[in-house]
Amino acid sequence: MHTLIPFAAPAGPQCQEALTRLELPYLAELLELLTPTPPLLGAEDSLSPLFERVHAKSLGLQGADGLLPWAALDARQLGLTRTHGDNGWAWITPCHWQINSDHVAMDHPEALALDAHEIDALRHAMQPYFAEDGITLHALNHHTWLAQGELLRDLPTASLARACGPRVDQWMPRAPQARSLRRLQNEMQMLLYRHPVNDARAAQRRLTVNSFWISGTGALPQGALEKSDTMSVQHSLEATALRDDAHAWTQAWQTLDATLLSTLLRQAKAGQAFELTLCGERMAASFVLQNTAWWNRIQRRFTTPTPAELLATL
Structure with missing residues (x-):
């Protein structure tokens, strides 16, 4: 399953300021276990937001x-x-x-x-x-x-x-x-x-x-094939992000961290494969679970950005 989290780092000034103080302990631990894949870039003035393009790509x-x-x-x-x-x-x-x-x-x-x-x-x-x-x-x-x-x-x-x-x-x-x-x-x-x-x-x-x-x-392209949706799009950050309500957006993120991301962390520790994409306006950062050597896992603990540092790049 591929999990997509839109509005992980919204452009609103209040949410951007709150991002620097955001604490997401389960995401922090999860990032130490996951391997990044090539990101997808977006633009704030595009008609189709980046998260929609990511979802559309998964559907073909x-x-x-x-x-x-x-x-x-x-x-x-x-x-x-x-x-x-x-x-x-x-x-x-x-x-x-x-x-x-x-x-x-x-x-x-x-x-x-x-x-x-x-x-x-x-x-x-x-x-x-x-x-x-x-x-x-x-x-x-x-x-x-x-x-x-x-x-x-x-x-x-x-x-x-x-x-x-x-x-x-x-x-x-x-x-x-x-x-x-x-x-x-x-x-x-x-x-x-x-x-x-x-x-x-x-x-x-x-x-x-x-x-x-x-x-x-x-219109759907001629000959477009039916394709099942294997992506779970989490919309819980959307409403507060669109209002630039930093307090409510932070609370929504912390709830998502304590529920969905804690579940993904347990799956990662159990070796269950999945993909996670965090999407902002400028970039969608994706991560997968891969088998890596033990020394690489130790090194990653010292080189993995904090959630706030990662989200600031989106």
């Missing part, structure tokens, strides 16, 4: 930046590509935008906690507008829909993990074919302003839905 999923076809993969697993074709797919996520004088901010859409009735009512209201651009919305879960349309085949979009935060504006799709989507977002803001779902939520002093985010765009 290919695509340019902003065109890793996650939604198409969901559609195939649900059997939708057999009945609706393999053309462009996307995730459409209802969200709440906070409009400020000089920027637009967005919390993670899951914080809306939409129920089944709300998500279905919103989809049925929005579907006719999307249909004008040849896009069909399909139910997926309580916070995201699957969208199908040729417009989505070659449209690069930023991951939801990029858009959450104080600067939604910089991650808006810029390709020429995105003009109709920007129009759709304007139409949805007007439609949703007085929608019954939002009226009820406002009466309960809950966040309303006033826009949507599009991500996971693209």
Whole structure:
């Protein structure tokens, strides 16, 4: 099994400062037993975060930046590509935008906690507008829909993990074919302003839905094969990292260290093979368990970086 830990060293200034004081004893001991493999490099301004590229690589999923076809993969697993074709797919996520004088901010859409009735009512209201651009919305879960349309085949979009935060504006799709989507977002803001779902939520002093985010765009390559997911992606650091909440992020890391990493340490001591990847914005550092000579293991105790030193390079 390959374990991936995204947001191990987030770029937010508060989390970066907290990183220097981070104590992860199980990870420290684990690193002394593992052998590093060649890292994968990333960039903070890429549409597809590095952790998504690492996960996609494990699945054999290919695509340019902003065109890793996650939604198409969901559609195939649900059997939708057999009945609706393999053309462009996307995730459409209802969200709440906070409009400020000089920027637009967005919390993670899951914080809306939409129920089944709300998500279905919103989809049925929005579907006719999307249909004008040849896009069909399909139910997926309580916070995201699957969208199908040729417009989505070659449209690069930023991951939801990029858009959450104080600067939604910089991650808006810029390709020429995105003009109709920007129009759709304007139409949805007007439609949703007085929608019954939002009226009820406002009466309960809950966040309303006033826009949507599009991500996971693209199409599966012709002849793409089914491949089982042998990677376990740990998302427990994500929400606090996106908020740059250093205290909560540190607590989440320490919980992960005391649970998952302590389990991996026991597996390593028992000689059970696995792979561990710690992912930041600039680099994904991977480690495997290998049989090494006893003197190499002793030497590694004196040369292995501390968790804080390692994470600072990510």
